[in-house]
Amino acid sequence: MLGDRFSSGNFILSNDFIVTEQQQIASLLYKYLQGSLTETETFVLETWRMQSEANQRFFEVLQNDEQVSQWIAENHPNRLQDFEERIYAKVLHKISYLRVTPIYKRAWFRVAVAASVFFLAGLIYWTNFPKKQADIIEVTNFKPTNDIEAPKFTKATITLADGKIIAVDDLTAISQSSVQLTKTADGNIVYSGNSEESVYNTLTNPKGSKVIDLKLSDGSHVWLNVGSSISYPVAFSGKERKVTITGEAYFEVVHNESIPFKVSKGGTVITVLGTHFNVNAYEDEAFIKVSLLEGSIKVMKDQQESPVMHAGQQAIVTSDIKIRNNIAMDEVMAWRNGIFKFNKTDIQSMMRQAERWYNIQVAYPKGIPPEIFTGEISRDVNLSEFVKILRYSDVRTNISGNVLTINP
CATH class of the missing domain: 2.60.120.1440 (Jelly Rolls)
Structure with a gap:
C-alpha cells in the first residue's frame, strides 16, 4: 500500500526538490500528530495530500503503526537493523517531548504512530541516498529579524x-x-x-x-x-x-x-x-x-x-x-476573496503581488530562483508567514526594513 511512497505534488513543481519535499512533508506529518501545525503548514500538508490518491493512502496508512511496520519489514528487511542504529535513538528522543493531543484515544498509540512517521521518513531518505547520512529534517521555525503585517485598514x-x-x-x-x-x-x-x-x-x-x-x-x-x-x-x-x-x-x-x-x-x-x-x-x-x-x-x-x-x-x-x-x-478573484492563489506561478509574479499588498521591495541579489508554485494562503497573514511558502523549496528569504531579499 505504501509502495508509491510520496507522490510528487505540484506545490513545489521543480523536480530538483522532490526529495527535500519528502523530508518536509514527513516533518509536517509529525507536527500534525502533535497538533502543532501552523496555518501555512496545515495548508502545505493539505495541498500535498490532495495531489494524488497515493498521497491520500500514504496519509491514512501512516496513522496506523502496524501497517507502517509491516511495510518496512516487507520492503527493506535487510536495512532495518542498520537503520534503527542510525536513526531510532534520535526519533525516540524527539517523541519523548510529544504533546498529548486528542487525535487518538491511547497515548502509546500516538507515540507509536509519530515514531513510525519519522522512522519511515528517514528510511525513504536513506533509501534514496544510501551514501549519505540519513538526517531527519524538520521544518524550522522562521524567526525574521523584522516582520511586516498584512494591511489592517485602508490608506485610500x-x-x-x-x-x-x-x-x-x-x-x-x-x-x-x-x-x-x-x-x-x-x-x-x-x-x-x-x-x-x-x-x-x-x-x-x-x-x-x-x-x-x-x-x-x-x-x-x-x-x-x-x-x-x-x-x-x-x-x-x-x-x-x-x-x-x-x-x-x-x-x-x-x-x-x-x-x-x-x-x-x-x-x-x-x-x-x-x-x-x-x-x-x-x-x-x-x-x-x-x-x-x-x-x-x-x-x-x-x-x-x-x-x-x-x-x-x-x-x-x-x-x-x-x-x-x-x-x-x-x-x-482570489484578491477579492481575501487570499493569494497561485497556479504554476513563477516567483516574480508571486512577489509582485506581495510587493503591492505588503508595500515592500523585493531584491534578488543572487539571481531569480526558477521554482514555480501552486497553492493558496490568506492575505491576512504577516509577510514572514507568507514567505514560508518559499521555504518549502530551497529558496531562502530575509526581511530587513521594507526589503525582502530572496536567494536561490
Whole structure:
C-alpha cells in the first residue's frame, strides 16, 4: 500500500526538490500528530495530500503503526537493523517531548504512530541516498529579524475636482454639484444624486492598504485592489458612463442598455451594458487581463475590437487582443476573496503581488530562483508567514526594513 511512497505534488513543481519535499512533508506529518501545525503548514500538508490518491493512502496508512511496520519489514528487511542504529535513538528522543493531543484515544498509540512517521521518513531518505547520512529534517521555525503585517485598514484617498485630497478614513460627508459623497459604517464609499456638470473625482488605493469598495452614482460597484486608482464623474451624464483605471479593479455594473459603461486604461477600452468583470492592468505586468464572470463585454485596443466575450472568458491585451476560454475565475478573484492563489506561478509574479499588498521591495541579489508554485494562503497573514511558502523549496528569504531579499 505504501509502495508509491510520496507522490510528487505540484506545490513545489521543480523536480530538483522532490526529495527535500519528502523530508518536509514527513516533518509536517509529525507536527500534525502533535497538533502543532501552523496555518501555512496545515495548508502545505493539505495541498500535498490532495495531489494524488497515493498521497491520500500514504496519509491514512501512516496513522496506523502496524501497517507502517509491516511495510518496512516487507520492503527493506535487510536495512532495518542498520537503520534503527542510525536513526531510532534520535526519533525516540524527539517523541519523548510529544504533546498529548486528542487525535487518538491511547497515548502509546500516538507515540507509536509519530515514531513510525519519522522512522519511515528517514528510511525513504536513506533509501534514496544510501551514501549519505540519513538526517531527519524538520521544518524550522522562521524567526525574521523584522516582520511586516498584512494591511489592517485602508490608506485610500479621494482627490476632489478642486485638487483637494481627503483620506477616506477622515471622510464624513461632502456635497459636490448636488451629489453627496459619504462613507458607510464598514468603510465603503458611496456617491448619490444627479448632476449635469462634469465633475470628476479620483480614488487612489496605495500599496499596503485594504481593498476598498466604491459605489458610483448609478449604483454600480467597484472594488479597488492595492496599488490602483480609478477616476470617475461624481454623477454620470450624457450617452455613456466612462471611468479610467490603473492597477486592478472588479466591477459589478448596473444594467442600462441606453447608456453603456466604459472602462479605459491607456489605449484599451472595455464596453459593457451591465455585467461583472475584473480588470488587471498593473504597469509592472506584461499585459492587461480582462476576465468576465457574468454578462457580456467587448474589448477594444486602439483600432482592434474583440468579439463579444461571454462568462468564463478572458481577454489578454498586448499589441493585439487574444481571447482565452474556461478561465479559473477563483484564481482571478482570489484578491477579492481575501487570499493569494497561485497556479504554476513563477516567483516574480508571486512577489509582485506581495510587493503591492505588503508595500515592500523585493531584491534578488543572487539571481531569480526558477521554482514555480501552486497553492493558496490568506492575505491576512504577516509577510514572514507568507514567505514560508518559499521555504518549502530551497529558496531562502530575509526581511530587513521594507526589503525582502530572496536567494536561490
